[in-house]
Amino acid sequence: MSRAATIKDVARRAGVGVATVSRVLSGSGPVSEATRERVLRAARELEYRPSALGRGLKTRRTGSVGLVVGEITDPFCAELAAGVLACARTLGEHVLLEASHGDPGREAEIVDRLVEQRVDGVIATPAAEGDWWRSALRAGIAVVFVDRAPKELPQIPAVLADDAAGVRATVEYLAGLGHRRIGFLGTGDPAAPAEAGGVRETTFRTALAELGLQVEADLVVRARPGRDSALAAAAALLQRRPDMTAVLAAGHLLGEAVVLVARELDLRVPADLSIAMVDDVSWAELCDPPLTALARPARDMGYRACEVLRRDPARRERARPVVLPTELVIRGSCGPPSRTPAVRSARTR
Template identity: 70%
Template sequence: METFPEKGRSWQHGASRAHRRPARPERGGAVAATIKDVAASAGVGIATVSRVFSGTGAVSAATRERVLAAARDLHYRPSAVGRSLKTRRTGGLGLAVPDATDPFCADLIGGVLDCARTLGQHVLLDATLGDPAREAEIADRFAEQRVDGVIAVPSGTGDPWEGFPRAGVPLVFAGRVPSCRTWTGRAPAVLADDAAGIRSAVEYLVGLGHRRVGFLGAPAPGTPPDVREDAFRAALTALGVPVEEDLVARARPTRDSAYAAAAGLLQRRSDLTAVLASGHLPGEAAVLVARELDLRVPADLSIAMVDDVAWAELCDPPLTAVSRPARDLGYRACELAARGGVRRGPSGPVLLPTELVVRGSCGPAPSRRARH
């Protein structure tokens, strides 16, 4: 079939000018297809193509499929830059966690990324490292980048994030809320049911005969009790077991602080028979200190903790743990942020169930005697 050159292109002789198919972009630097090329290939107007990719306006199913088929054939991708200039948004979600290497946070991040991928969103990730000043900088950066929504695992009061709802940007807290004594629910949250998890662990330990149960990793001195400490106290009280203040060990969320708190607790209370750690850092510290003090687990000391991280099952003996659904928390938080932070159903945080995973680190309480 004859071809005739026309301004650098070759066209099949006799092809309809209105429905001719632009050349497919080749790898190696050729000009990419434009929205005009897609419209010409699908035999529709540019406005129709725009409605298909923006998801706005009425387009029939047949027309939509024709446009998408043409876009696939031409390897067309909508311009994120153009879309952001028009909407004044980047089309992405901001995600702030305390530590991206932390096992719980890593699973939560995985859940956010899974959800974002299905929604066609990209995620801007940063770590606060538990530093309020750094958290404020990250919040400012997300605001400057005009993200479409924010998912935050707050480190403190949550003040750095308050401007987003006022600016009409969806904000969702995940895993925990800002200092629960001051948080007023101004932003939605997706949380694990920590209170139920702590209650199940306390009931299990008391059921094994333990009456001197330590709580390791309560919020540092000068900060209000959190949900886990409140639940620990309430569970013991409900079971008729006195709450001894000397058995509540406080620590900051660092390995050094957790270790110091565990060492102080186990050395000053030789009559302690069980420890419930509020997270995997104090749980790790309890295991290390017990080993250094030559305490047999569970013969001398039973240990349970919140967060069923991978190493818990590898301990000798494996650790009993409250499993929190980190990946599901991230996925649900991303869904909520992507639909504008509007929660369907009853108000209040979205609570996901926890599960007590019983392993070999807990046993019957030893006889009432001081350890040597």
């Protein structure tokens, strides 16, 4: 088997020095266009492949980026990952994908492992604000958050969707249809006080108050992570208030739960109950009727996060969060409220 071509072989074929070949292949330093073409042609003819290890020793870069998401199978996370991969491909970066499953302990282990592997940076939807993020920064690893930005870590740049504007637009749309008793299905500790709600719940409450509508405690229900909890929370919300005419689900898993429970209770959508949810996933259009949803630009968020990661450290640390717009996609699951409240009881099997 013939040996692999070296940088000296390329220099010899092109009739230039090794330093010139290095400048051409690394894209650094002045080189004439004719010399550049000659070097690249020689590299192609010899099928020269630069050593990643050698390049890393010189540049102190490994050419790899860690991506930490909550769930790999989650449609939003999948789109986000696609955006990161698309950007990384243009930058010549390799992406190491990990899933925390929303578990802070698992997330800490993943981050520690990525630091040991000396990745150039980490893009993450953080499960928690734990000290492992500060450890990564101290180790010289660039970090960019996407979709969530813990207040305790303001030094880490973030790329976010404008959830507040989107939720406000959704509430205003439902109120404009005539709904006055609008429910909200969110996530978090069900026993936590109202002030502990996330951006979506907080905006929901504020938007209702600004419209002069009462924020009723039993019209806001939170579910813990997981499908079973989402279904239980949706059932509790839909059965406790038969006068509720619309509901906003704070995520696609919660939206799915509302659709399934409404079907179980024989509720007509939208005649008996209007449904809207955050995240316009592919199955939203397949519902009967199609589901009104707040579209968040997951792919663009991933792409922008990767771009922010490659900024120089000083510029990255001074940057404000990048906030991308959302869009309310109106479909058939929302309509004016019925004058006669539906009777809500689970059908007998």
